[in-house]
Amino acid sequence: MRVKLIVGCCIAAAVLLARNLYVMLLELPDEVAQGPIFRIIFFHVPAAWTAFAGFVAAAVASALYLVRRDLRYDAFAVAVTEVGLAFAAANLVTGMIWARIIWGIWWTWDARLTSMLVCWLLYAGYLMLRHAVEEPGQRARIAAVFSLLACVDVPIVFFSIRWWRTQHPQPVVWGGGSMDPAYWSMLFLNWIPLLLLGLAMAAIRIGQERRQRELEALRRLAYSL
Amino acid sequence: MTAPVQTGTGTRLRRAAAGPASFLRATLAIAAKDLRSEFRTKEALNASLAFSVVILLLFSFAFDPTVEQTRALAGGLLWLVFAFAGALILNRSFARELPNDCLDALVASPVPAPALYLGKTLGNWVLLMLVELASLAVFGIFYNAAWTRRLGALVGVVALGTWALSVVGTLFSALTVNLRLRELMLPLLVYPVLIPVLLGAIQLSGPLAMGEPLAEEAGAWLRLLVGFDVIFTALALALSESALVG
Numbered sequence: 001m002r003v004k005l006i007v008g009c010c011i012a013a014a015v016l017l018a019r020n021l022y023v024m025l026l027e028l029p030d031e032v033a034q035g036p037i038f039r040i041i042f043f044h045v046p047a048a049w050t051a052f053a054g055f056v057a058a059a060v061a062s063a064l065y066l067v068r069r070d071l072r073y074d075a076f077a078v079a080v081t082e083v084g085l086a087f088a089a090a091n092l093v094t095g096m097i098w099a100r101i102i103w104g105i106w107w108t109w110d111a112r113l114t115s116m117l118v119c120w121l122l123y124a125g126y127l128m129l130r131h132a133v134e135e136p137g138q139r140a141r142i143a144a145v146f147s148l149l150a151c152v153d154v155p156i157v158f159f160s161i162r163w164w165r166t167q168h169p170q171p172v173v174w175g176g177g178s179m180d181p182a183y184w185s186m187l188f189l190n191w192i193p194l195l196l197l198g199l200a201m202a203a204i205r206i207g208q209e210r211r212q213r214e215l216e217a218l219r220r221l222a223y224s225l
Numbered sequence: 226m227t228a229p230v231q232t233g234t235g236t237r238l239r240r241a242a243a244g245p246a247s248f249l250r251a252t253l254a255i256a257a258k259d260l261r262s263e264f265r266t267k268e269a270l271n272a273s274l275a276f277s278v279v280i281l282l283l284f285s286f287a288f289d290p291t292v293e294q295t296r297a298l299a300g301g302l303l304w305l306v307f308a309f310a311g312a313l314i315l316n317r318s319f320a321r322e323l324p325n326d327c328l329d330a331l332v333a334s335p336v337p338a339p340a341l342y343l344g345k346t347l348g349n350w351v352l353l354m355l356v357e358l359a360s361l362a363v364f365g366i367f368y369n370a371a372w373t374r375r376l377g378a379l380v381g382v383v384a385l386g387t388w389a390l391s392v393v394g395t396l397f398s399a400l401t402v403n404l405r406l407r408e409l410m411l412p413l414l415v416y417p418v419l420i421p422v423l424l425g426a427i428q429l430s431g432p433l434a435m436g437e438p439l440a441e442e443a444g445a446w447l448r449l450l451v452g453f454d455v456i457f458t459a460l461a462l463a464l465s466e467s468a469l470v471g
Contacts, residue, residue, distance in 0.1 A: 122417045128410070129400075138471070142401075142468075145468050149396070149418060149461075152457075152460055153418050153421075156421045156453060156456070159449070161421075
């Protein structure tokens with residue numbers, strides 16, 4: 001079942017991605033001001049959405065863990081956090097490539113860049129925290145508390161840094177920026193394969209966590225014999 | 226919860242742990258206990274104070290700032306000092322309870338986890354405020370800053386920022402107390418979470434520490450500080466049972 005889900009997600013993601021790439025590269029025209037590099041937005045923005053979806057899912061799973069104390073929720077939380085972190089990194093890297101070409105610099109302490117970096121650091125801290133705890137129950141509990149705090153913190157970070165400064169082009173969502181409908185639909189269409197890919201990665205990661213738990217249980221059993 | 230204990234002290238203690246007035250009493254008892262034991266040894270206070278003086282000194286060597294530069298740097302410098310020196314105090318907060326299994330005794334005591342957590346936070350807040358006021362005085366002397374001119378507003382801003390530091394720091398101190406890399410993990414986790422507070426506090430304390438009035442947009446930062454304090458105090462109290470007891 002799990003394998004079928006993973007393979008299914010991957011195949012669907014590959015087909016959609018091939019179709020989207022074809023439309024993106026051959027059918028959609030260049031953006032007037034930015035030229036061909038504009039297309040990076042079709043990965044840049046959906047990657048951020050996928051990352052945030054992962055972090056919210058992790059917070060929900062963490063809350064459920066604290067209520068139910070079932071390690072499966074913990075496995076889910078760590079899996080989606082890791083996938084979210086990977087997509088956040090993809091968002092940062094694609095943003096930097098775009099900035100190098102349009103702004104002429106790799107990095108600037110603009111609001112959204114800084115916020116995403118802080119967000120990335122927070123969840124990297126989550127993974128480091130997990131590595132520092134040995135006992136699975138304690139690890140799950142500590143990580144769950146931290147994940148909830150981080151999830152509440154991220155919107156505040158975004159607001160505060162936005163007040164601090166802003167240079168980023170007006171965000172396409174909730175902002176004054178305008179975009180052609182053809183670009184718009186591509187933005188959402190390309191989110192689907194990224195989400196499917198994230199889902200497959202998370203499913204693989206959950207399987208690893210489960211096998212890890214089984215291994216640990218077997219090891220404890222072997223020591224007790 | 227266990228069945229009520231029928232012996233005299235047990236019932237009295239358990240009854241003491243119910244109701245808002247006794248919640249407050251338990252909180253204050255924990256805070257007073259922490260402060261008393263800290264004032265007897267002064268180990269965290271002295272270390273933290275010495276550390277902040279050293280940073281202030283090094284900063285002055287490293288940048289040799291003019292008055293104009295100090296004006297631009299003041300807020301950031303002060304809050305970096307507060308954050309670094311604060312980590313020393315916050316690290317000790319729960320680590321101090323490890324010898325003789327005091328932490329287990331505290332958790333097993335009839336004090337509810339939120340009261341225990343709030344008491345610890347309050348104690349840390351007082352200690353941090355003491356260190357910060359002392360470093361402000363040192364800052365005023367070393368950098369020729371008129372920090373006493375708007376003392377009321379400055380202390381208010383520092384108090385709000387420090388409350389956030391101790392709310393988040395105390396919770397993480399409880400979470401990381403049993404970890405191998407405790408001293409390292411605490412600042413690593415606390416600083417990114419505190420970025421909104423640090424930003425706001427830096428914007429507000431910079432001019433105030435130089436004795437200058439606040440800019441127009443200061444209200445937004447003040448609201449941010451208060452909002453962060455309220456949100457994270459509520460969240461930390463809700464999570465304190467999970468963080469402390471397990």
